[in-house]
Each structure stands twice: as C-alpha cells, then as structure tokens.
Amino acid sequence: MTACPTNATIRAMIWLRTLVSLVFWAALAGLVQWVSGSAAGWITLALGLCATLIWRSWQLARVSHWAHHPHEAPPASVGPWDDVLAPLYRHVRAQSRDLAEAHASMQGMLAAAQALPDGVVTLDADFQIDWCNRVAREHLGLRLPADRGHNLRNLLRSPEFIAYADQQEWPEPILLRLKVDNQERLLVAQLTTYARNQRLLITRDVTQLEKLETTRRDFVANVSHELRTPLTVLAGFLETLREMPEAALTAAQREQYLALMHEQAQRMQAIVADLLTLSTLESSPSAPPQAIALASLIDTARQQAEALSGGNHAFSWDIDDGLRILGAELELSSAISNLMTNAVRYTPAGGRIAVGWRRTEDGGARYSVTDSGIGISEQDLPRLTERFYRVDRGRSRASGGTGLGLAITKHVAMRHDAELEIASEQGKGSTFALYFPPERVVG
Numbered sequence: 001m002t003a004c005p006t007n008a009t010i011r012a013m014i015w016l017r018t019l020v021s022l023v024f025w026a027a028l029a030g031l032v033q034w035v036s037g038s039a040a041g042w043i044t045l046a047l048g049l050c051a052t053l054i055w056r057s058w059q060l061a062r063v064s065h066w067a068h069h070p071h072e073a074p075p076a077s078v079g080p081w082d083d084v085l086a087p088l089y090r091h092v093r094a095q096s097r098d099l100a101e102a103h104a105s106m107q108g109m110l111a112a113a114q115a116l117p118d119g120v121v122t123l124d125a126d127f128q129i130d131w132c133n134r135v136a137r138e139h140l141g142l143r144l145p146a147d148r149g150h151n152l153r154n155l156l157r158s159p160e161f162i163a164y165a166d167q168q169e170w171p172e173p174i175l176l177r178l179k180v181d182n183q184e185r186l187l188v189a190q191l192t193t194y195a196r197n198q199r200l201l202i203t204r205d206v207t208q209l210e211k212l213e214t215t216r217r218d219f220v221a222n223v224s225h226e227l228r229t230p231l232t233v234l235a236g237f238l239e240t241l242r243e244m245p246e247a248a249l250t251a252a253q254r255e256q257y258l259a260l261m262h263e264q265a266q267r268m269q270a271i272v273a274d275l276l277t278l279s280t281l282e283s284s285p286s287a288p289p290q291a292i293a294l295a296s297l298i299d300t301a302r303q304q305a306e307a308l309s310g311g312n313h314a315f316s317w318d319i320d321d322g323l324r325i326l327g328a329e330l331e332l333s334s335a336i337s338n339l340m341t342n343a344v345r346y347t348p349a350g351g352r353i354a355v356g357w358r359r360t361e362d363g364g365a366r367y368s369v370t371d372s373g374i375g376i377s378e379q380d381l382p383r384l385t386e387r388f389y390r391v392d393r394g395r396s397r398a399s400g401g402t403g404l405g406l407a408i409t410k411h412v413a414m415r416h417d418a419e420l421e422i423a424s425e426q427g428k429g430s431t432f433a434l435y436f437p438p439e440r441v442v443g
Helices: 007-036 040-068 078-113 136-141 152-156 157-163 209-242 253-284 296-311 329-346 378-383 393-399 406-415
Strands: 119-122 131-132 174-180 183-196 198-205 290-293 314-319 324-327 352-359 364-371 419-426 431-435
Touching: 007 378, 119 136, 131 136, 136 152, 136 174, 152 157, 157 174, 157 183, 183 209, 209 253, 253 406, 290 329, 296 314, 296 329, 296 352, 296 364, 324 329, 324 393, 329 352, 329 364, 329 406, 329 431, 406 419, 406 431
Parallel strands: 314 352
Antiparallel strands: 119 131, 119 198, 174 183, 183 198, 290 324, 352 364, 364 431, 419 431
16 A cells, blocks of 8 residues: 655645746746836736636645545646645545444354344443443343443442442343343342453353253153152052061952052053153154044044943043044044043043044144043143143042143144144033144145
8 A cells, every 4th residue: 555645745836836837927927027027027927926826726725625525536647736635535535434343243243143042231340331242131121222322330239230230240141030021030140341441241041950850850750750659559459468468468458459559560661651752752753643533543532441441431422533634643542532531530530531633724734632521721721731730639540640641732733833722611521632734744
C-alpha cells in the first residue's frame, strides 16, 4: 500500500506550485511590459493572478467535495492536489475494505453466538446489559433493545443470583430456579470476566435433565417397591414352611401356601419380563417393518382377554380383517394385548368392552378399546404412561397389572409413528386407541 503524504509534503507541494505560477505570470507580465512599454504588463499580471486564484479555488472546491464523500472516485486535474488525492483514495479504499471485513467478522461472531444452545449475556462492570442472544432471552425473560443498559440484578430479582453476582470471583456455576412466562426453568449460570473488566453470563437449561434424574430415581424406587412386596410374601411363606413342623400344616394349607408363593413368583416374573421388554424398546433399533394383519393379533389378544374376564364382561368387536399395517409383529401384539387386558382389569363385572380396528377418513388406521369401567380423573391422564404410575395402587395390584403396560404401549406407538390416544371420565369409562398414519397402512 502506498503511504499517505504527510502534511509537510502537502504544504511544500502547494507552495511550490504557487511559486511556479507566480514566477510564470511575473515573467509574462515583464515580457508584455518590455514589448509594449506601457501598463499592459501589470494588467496581465493582475489578470493572471486572478485567473490563478479562481482556478485554485475551483480545484479546492472539488477537493473539498471529495473530502466529504471519500468513497467516490477522486476528482482529476486538480493541480497540486493530484499527487495528494490518489494515495489518499487508495488509503480510504483499503480502510473501507478493512472495516467491511471487520464488520463481516463481527456479524459472523454474533450469528455464532445466536446459534449457541446456551444463553449468553454480555454485561459491563456494573452488570448493565449490553447484548444477549436468543436463548438467553428465553432463559431469563430479557427483551432487547428495551432492557439494554438495565442492571441484570434488578431484572432477575433472584436473591441467589444477586448473592452470587456480588462475589469477587465466580469459580463455580450456580443453580437458579426461575419462572419465566409462567414456565419454571432450572438453569446453570456461570459468570466470568473478559476484555476490560466486562462480564459474561452463560446459562444452560437443565430442566429436562432434572426431570430425567427424578424419573430415574422414581424408577429405581418403584422397581424396588414393586419387587419387594412379592419377595416379602414369598420369603414369609418360605420361612413359615421351614420353621413349622411338617405335622403342623395340613395338606390343604401347604397347597394353599405353595399356590400363593407361585402367584408371587409369577408376579415377579411378569415385572421382570415387562422391564426387559421396555428396555429392549428403548435401546434396540426398530426391526425392518413387515405387513402385519392386525386382525390376527387382535384375535389372539381376544382369547386372552376373554379368558381373563371369565365371562364377566360383554365384548363387542368391529374388526376389518383385510386392514394391514407396516410394523413389528411382537411389538404390536404386546401393545394390543396391553390395552385389551387393561380394559378387563379395570372394568367391573357386568361391564361392556368394545374393540375396533378400522380405517380412518384420512387414510390411516385406528385400533381402539372402549370400556365402561371405573374411568380416570383428569389430573391423572397426563401421567398414565409413566412407568409404575398407578391411579389406585391397591386396586392395580389386586387386578394383577405390573404398572408397565401403558409405558410399553407408548414406546411401541412411537416406534411405529403412531399416536396413543387416551380419553376417559371418572366413573364413565375410558377409550384407549392407537392411531397409525396413512404411510403405515398397506391394505
């Protein structure tokens, strides 16, 4: 890049051009005076100086205009300014390119900060907000540009954060529980310094992680509880049989004890089998889909449900024998059986159970089980598919359920792009349905 001329160089060039002009006009005036021998020489000198002044003023006006619009091309033929404007223009263009590159780099960094999955807030030394990304606005409820310049400690109104921010150093993050837009969030917040005593706040939403951890703890506790009950019964009977003299028990009593022990062992087997099924559904990839005649699976589940009912319920069937879907037979069989046996278990004797398998108007297919059973309260509906969740624990155990059937059914639905639909009203019965989208229907 050509260096810009210095002020001294510019002044020297202007004075040199001016001196040359004066010498030229003085020589011309002297020549005219010598030839004519009159005052014409002085007139010529005066006119020349005036013309030079006007010309220089016009050139200076053009230079002044360019100085106010440096991104335009510099004017040509401006006398002593020609040698000045060219390097100046090159310098301005180079500065413009540098500024454009810096602006593009800044925009790229801002775009990258906006794309971060964590919240980022830049603050000054007094915790006044300078900028924040989209995620930080969601986490903290900030509004830009309205909140720019406001103190973050006043906006959050969290005693924990204020105490944390007032520290001299922030070696560890802090957990904040905030309610933003009627939604409670658990955030990990970390403060740090950068540049000239500026502050940077980084936030990460761990609400879902907390829910997963709570689910894990509840799952372990529920499994332990569900297995402990039959194990306690089984161990109690075994201890009784071992300690009591053989003659103290009649054959009928011994047979009764053995039957109860067998029942509890079967219950533990059912829980373990359902746990293994659920684990397989969660961890293994889906099997290659095949065209499955769901009517055949429904017929198998029908025999199981009627045997479980023992003639205590009135069944009705509306089945399309030719309707098939793409899926995994064992998984679908488990889901169909779970919905049907649940209807039997939670419908009192004399109740009605209607099973349907029909094409829907949009080209999909829907398997539904409607009962006239005890129904489910509205507040319990969202939690029905949680593992081991029971509306009435005593009744559920008495009916023989493991508390995992609907959780399994939900996972089967997800693996088949289906939706598990639940509608119920306490005391009036329930409807559980699996809706399969048109792309899953083959016949």
